[in-house]
Amino acid sequence: MEPTTLMLALIGFLFVILGLGVWIAVALATVGFVAIVVTLTLPPGAILATSMWQQLNSWDLTALPMFILMGDILFRTRLSQDMFEGLAPWLARLPGRLLHVNVVGCTIFAAVSGSSAATCATIGRISLGELKKRGYSDALAIGTLAGSGTIGLMIPPSIILIVYATATEQSVARLFIAGIVPGLMLTALFMAYVIVWALLNRHRMPPPEPKLPLRERIAKLRRLAPVVLLIVGVIGSIYGGLASATEAAAVGVFLALAVSWRAGTLDRETFSAALIAATKTSCMIAFILAGAAFLTTAMGFTGIPRMLAEWIGTMGLSQGMLLLALTLFFIVLGCFLDGISLVVLTTSIIMPLVGAAGIDLIWFGIFIVLVVEMAQITPPVGFNLYVLQSLTGRDIFRLGWYTAPFFLIMCFAAFLLALFPDIALWLPRTMLQ
Template sequence: MGVVELSLVLISLLLVLLASGIWIALALAAIGFVAMAMTVSTPPGQALAASMWQASNSWDLTALPMFIWMGEILFRTKLSDDMFEALAPWMQRLPGRLLHVNVVGCGIFAAVSGSSAATCATIGRISLPELKRRGYDEGLAIGTLAGSGTLGLLIPPSIIMIVYATATDQSIARLFIAGVVPGIMLIVLFMGFIALWALFNKQHMPAAELPMSFMRRIAASRRLIPVTLLIAGVIGSIYGGLASATEAAVVGVALALILSWWMGSLTRENFSAALLGATRTSCMIAFILAGAAFLTTAMGFTGIPRNLAEWISGLGLTQWQLLTALTAFYILLGCFLDGISMVVLTTSIIIPLVERAGFDLIWFGIYVVLVVEMAQITPPVGFNLYVLQSLTGRNIFTIARHTAPFFVLMCVAVALLATFPQIALWLPSTMFDR
């Protein structure tokens, strides 16, 4: 059987397994078994054990459960509730007013959670009822939350960046820092759209509330102190060279526990719930990574990645053409897979093409995170859409329609990142290459 025929068989089998509802990790491992059984005489079990152990035996992966646990702690305590009350007074004078709280709140929470779904759920649980009560357009409120929730993947610490760095042997710290400026760029794009929408749709905006004095706004801002301390402890320890990404994750968990306890919102119940939630999520991700590692090993035996790379290289695509094709590929893939699965499933095939085209792998990591962010808000498997469906009770396609403008803004962000690579590379080169 030729490489093309084998590829079609494996892709078809993978789609059938995914459509059947089987766990993604098991589907990936099953494809690896089939691929090896059809092409080589090497025992699949031996390759399975070696690849899974190699994928799991990584010190960098220790950061994963720690950052997940930190986000779970924040999700279940009052630290996130205080954020809305502290931000709201400062947004009153901007066109769009409290709609900006969704964007800024998601940006802040993203800096301490590392998860898109956790960011969307936490901020949405607080802001959506409040915005509805004050008469804001529900469609735009849902759209801003869905789009801004994806910042949990881009603004460090990011779980998916840890996965990408582990899969490609890149520096987690450099990737974290490379995501800062693109994250700010996305926040500015979102807030700019909200401001323009509000200026052209004044009839859909509620009446302005009574202005709050400067001193009262300062007083309200004191509620941001715990979250600010947490961000400073996590990101500051990495930027200052005091801790690695893994060590900073432990610092974050310790600070989240201490601050929650100090504010009186840490109980035995939410501590246990946060620990169990982090354990479940971490095990799911580790299982997917192990299955993907075996599939990567199996693909190496079949020669499919090498032949695919040679075929695409023979097409003579320019960098722009390759990026356009990859963007369309990831958007399509995002309709069926979650972000982490997309990264681990495609890395072994895509990275050789990217290196051959001359792209920087740190820059490409930020590009991948951006396009995976877009997949978080595309049906039928957009995680943020399901989170918002549970919060609002709206049909998932109705939520996707409200989110469409922010999907377009993410496409703009991808184009800007491709046109100006220094958006992602300037800060890490400044901090690490001095």
């Protein structure tokens, strides 16, 4: 069978079985199995076992369940309430006032969670009720939460960056450092939008909160101490060269247990619930990675990635045009797949194209995560929208309308990242010379 015909047939087969509701990991492995049976005489079972073992036998991947467990433990503490009360007095004087708590709170929690959905749910449990009670716009309260929740994918320790590093054999620590400035850039852009909106819609803003004395504001700021301790312990140990990403994950779990114990939420029931939830999530991600590894191996045998790279090369696309095409491709796929599945599904095909175009793989990891962030707030499969639907009971397409401005802001951020690659590359180049 011609490679082009085989590629189209395999892609069509993949979407058919995904549309039938087959688990993503099983669907990926099935397509890989079919590709090997059609093109080779080798036993597919042996290739399946070897590729899956090589993918999962990774030291960097050990950090994944630890960071997931850390986030699940923190999800069951009073951390979100403490963050709201600690940040509110300091942000209430900015135009947009307490709407900034969503943005800054999500950014801070992202630095100790690594999960977009967990960030959105944890901050939203407290902030949405508080903002509604004070008379803030529902559309902007929900939009800022959905958009800012995606920062959990970018700010380290990011689960999806670990998945990307494992799938492409890149440095987890370097990717973590590369995600800091783009993540903070997104925070600044979201806050700037809130400020502009508030200045243009003064009549829709509630009356300002009573100004607290400086002493009281400082006292409330102390409630951020646990999360600051976590950030310093986890991120600081990596950047200071004291621990690898995996060792820092273990530090994070220990500190999360300490914070939970200090908050009085650490008991047998909450610990068991966090452990079970983290185990389920970790197994799901590992299963997807294993299926994707087999598909990647199968694609290598078929020669499809090489053929696709040569075909793109004959088109003479510039780096900018290639990135635009890949962005549109990921946005469309993001309407149907979650972020982790999107990354592991496409790496076997996309990486040869990216490498052939001379694009830095660390930079591309940050770029692809930014594009995947957009997919978190696009119907019908935007995970953050499902989280918000459970919190608010609103229709998912109405929620998508609320988040549209933040989707456009992320498009602008992707443009800036492509125009100025040093936004992602300057910090790792400086710190890891």
